[in-house]
Structures are given as structure tokens and as C-alpha cells.
Amino acid sequence: MISTDHKTRSGSLANALCAQxxxxxxxxxxxxxxxxxxxxxxxxxxxxxxxxxxxxxxLARKLADLRALCPDAPVGVDLLLPTALPGAATPEDLxxxxxxxxxxxxxxxxxxxxxxxxTAGNFFSQYVRSQALFEEQITAVAExxxxxxxxxxxxxxxxxxxxxxxxxxxxxxxxAVKHARKAIEAGVxxxxxxxxxxxxxxxxxxxxxxxxxxxxxxxGGPCLRxxxxxxxxxxxxxxxxxxxxHGSERCGWAAPSTGSRRHLPTSx
Numbered sequence: 001m002i003s004t005d006h007k008t009r010s011g012s013l014a015n016a017l018c019a020q021x022x023x024x025x026x027x028x029x030x031x032x033x034x035x036x037x038x039x040x041x042x043x044x045x046x047x048x049x050x051x052x053x054x055x056x057x058x059l060a061r062k063l064a065d066l067r068a069l070c071p072d073a074p075v076g077v078d079l080l081l082p083t084a085l086p087g088a089a090t091p092e093d094l095x096x097x098x099x100x101x102x103x104x105x106x107x108x109x110x111x112x113x114x115x116x117x118x119t120a121g122n123f124f125s126q127y128v129r130s131q132a133l134f135e136e137q138i139t140a141v142a143e144x145x146x147x148x149x150x151x152x153x154x155x156x157x158x159x160x161x162x163x164x165x166x167x168x169x170x171x172x173x174x175x176a177v178k179h180a181r182k183a184i185e186a187g188v189x190x191x192x193x194x195x196x197x198x199x200x201x202x203x204x205x206x207x208x209x210x211x212x213x214x215x216x217x218x219x220g221g222p223c224l225r226x227x228x229x230x231x232x233x234x235x236x237x238x239x240x241x242x243x244x245x246h247g248s249e250r251c252g253w254a255a256p257s258t259g260s261r262r263h264l265p266t267s268x
Contacts, residue, residue, distance in 0.1 A: 017190070017222055021046055021148070021169065022074045028224065030078060030150075034062055037076075038069035048076040048150055048171075053123040056136035063144040076148030076171070077141055081134050083154050088132040091125065134159065142166040150192070153201060155179070157186040164189075173226065175203025175210065180217040191217075192224040 018026050027045030031037040040047030049066055051059050059077075066075060109115070118125075127133055138159045141149055149163040150171035160170050164187060172183035173192045179202065180191055193214040195207025205213075211225050 017224075020222075028226075034066040034069060038066055038073075041070040041073035041075040044073075046074055046076060046148065048078050048148065050078045050152070051137070051141075052078070052080040052152065054137070055123065055127055056133075056140050059137055060140040060144065063140065063146055067145045074147040076150055076168075077144070077146045078150040078152050079134070079137055079141065080152045081138075081154035081156055081159060082129075083131075083156055085134075086128075086130050089128040089130050091128055094128055138162055141168075151183075151188070155183040155186040155188060160186045160188060171224075173202050174214060175201075176205055177213050177217045179203070180214050184218070184221070190222045190224060192226050194226045198226050 013025055015026055018024065023041075023046050024044030027040065027043075028048065029037070029040040029045060030048045030050050031040065032050045034049050037047030037049040047070070049062070051062065054062060063077060066077075134156075139162075142162050143166070146168060148171060149160075149168045150173065151160065152173050155172050160172075164170055169190065170188050171190045171192055172179075172186075172188040173194045174180045174183055175194055175196070180193075183191060191214055193207070193211045194202045195210045196204050197207055203210075207225065211223075215223050
């Protein structure tokens with residue numbers, strides 16, 4: 001549920017989405033660090049923690065820590081939910097499917113470049129991306145005190161319904177009109193038009209071509225525009241905190257879309 005304690009501030013930048021989310025500024029930031037996400041939210045924007053590579057238990061712990069870092073400010077979490085992956089699998093299943101020729105090739109690279117053995121596991125050595133894993137991650141999100149859930153890839157209707165029932169506003173990143181239509185059918189609250197130049201994982205359409213298409217597909221519903229840029233020096237000085245020292249983070253600001261009561265946030 002969106003916090004009502006973090007009051008919106010009237011002014012030329014504030015818009016309807018700010019009021020809906022309970023944020024002071026239409027600034028949105030995706031961060032791979034809960035500290036950065038919390039800083040964005042505490043500064044009056046909406047920080048969203050990118051959690052796709054967290055296991056279910058780690059995710060539950062991090063979301064609790066994130067809520068503690070910004071107890072009075074709206075904050076969100078992002079997951080990747082591709083529907084084409086298998087229902088369930090184990091690391092052993094995948095290891096058994098790797099051809100011997102592939103193994104020999106990789107072993108040869110390790111020998112050639114003197115790559116030392118791994119000293120610790122990582123997400124991909126402990127988990128297999130599957131529908132079963134995604135369901136566990138969604139459970140952690142639904143049981144958390146996050147205000148917003150963003151689907152970075154995929155819009156499975158059942159998962160989105162679960163987080164909406166838990167009181168969370170749902171966002172979906174879309175890179176094509178067909179993605180937008182599926183997201184709308186799944187009940188997503190806010191569409192985020194992400195062009196190819198913002199990372200490429202949602203499609204091949206460029207931002208300036210994509211945005212008007214998504215606005216039209218939304219039929220008057222709220223939309224955001226997301227794009228990546230290194231031109232932080234062009235931002236007003238009081239916004240540069242969102243970029244300084246965090247070149248991999250993506251942040252944005254919102255402005256009213258032309259001829260509509262709705263809003264089209266822009267990101268750099």
C-alpha cells in the first residue's frame with residue numbers, strides 16, 4: 001500500500017502520478033542496491049530495487065532491509081518474469097544437458113588464461129531461472145511491505161494479480177505494442193515504454209518511435225518513458241545526485257504529456 005506520510009509537493013513538476021504514488025517529485029530510479037533505491041525514495045522520488053538475481057530468502061531479507069531504510073517513503077521492487085522458461089529445473093539438470101564439447105571448450109579457456117577456480121557461488125550457480133523460482137520470488141514480494149512492483153520482462157497475469165491483491169501498484173516495462181496490450185490484459189496499472197536504447201532487453205524499437213505507440217495503446221492510461229543516457233551533466237544540479245557515482249543506475253523525471261491529463265515521465 002502506498003504510504004500517505006510522504007506528502008506530495010505542489011509545483012510545476014508534480015503530476016497525477018506523483019499524487020497516486022505519494023511521491024514529491026516525478027523522479028524514478030532503478031537500482032541494483034537497496035541503499036541507492038532508498039536514497040531515491042527518501043529524496044522524494046520513487047526508488048525501485050532490481051532484484052532479479054536474488055534468491056527467495058535473500059530477497060525477503062533485502063526487502064525488509066529496504067523498508068527499514070525508507071520507512072515513510074514509497075519504494076518498489078523489480079523482477080524479471082519471462083514466461084518461456086521451464087516450469088522447474090535444478091542446476092544438476094542443466095549441468096547434465098551441457099555437451100562434452102562445450103565443457104572442453106570452457107576448460108580450455110580456463111587453462112589458457114589461468115583462470116583460478118571459483119571461491120564462492122553466485123545466483124546462477126545456486127538457482128535455475130524457472131517458473132517455480134519466479135513464483136517463490138513473487139511470494140517474497142507479495143509478503144513484503146513494498147509499495148510498487150515492476151515487471152521488467154514478462155507480465156504473467158497470475159503473478160501480477162497476487163501482488164495487486166497485496167496492495168501494490170504494478171508497473172510493466174514494455175518494448176512493443178504487443179507487450180503493452182498483454183500488460184493491460186494482465187491488469188498492470190502503469191506502462192513503462194522502454195526503447196532499445198535503454199538496454200535492449202524489451203525489444204528492438206527505439207524510444208522515440210516506441211513512446212507514441214505505447215501512449216496510443218494505453219488508451220489514456222498512465223505511461224512512463226524510460227531511456228538510458230550518460231548526459232547527467234545536462235540535468236539540473238539538484239537532480240544530479242541520482243547519477244553521480246552510480247553510472248549503472250537509471251533514473252528519470254516525469255512531465256505532463258501533450259494534450260492529455262495523463263503523464264509521460266522521461267528518464268535519462
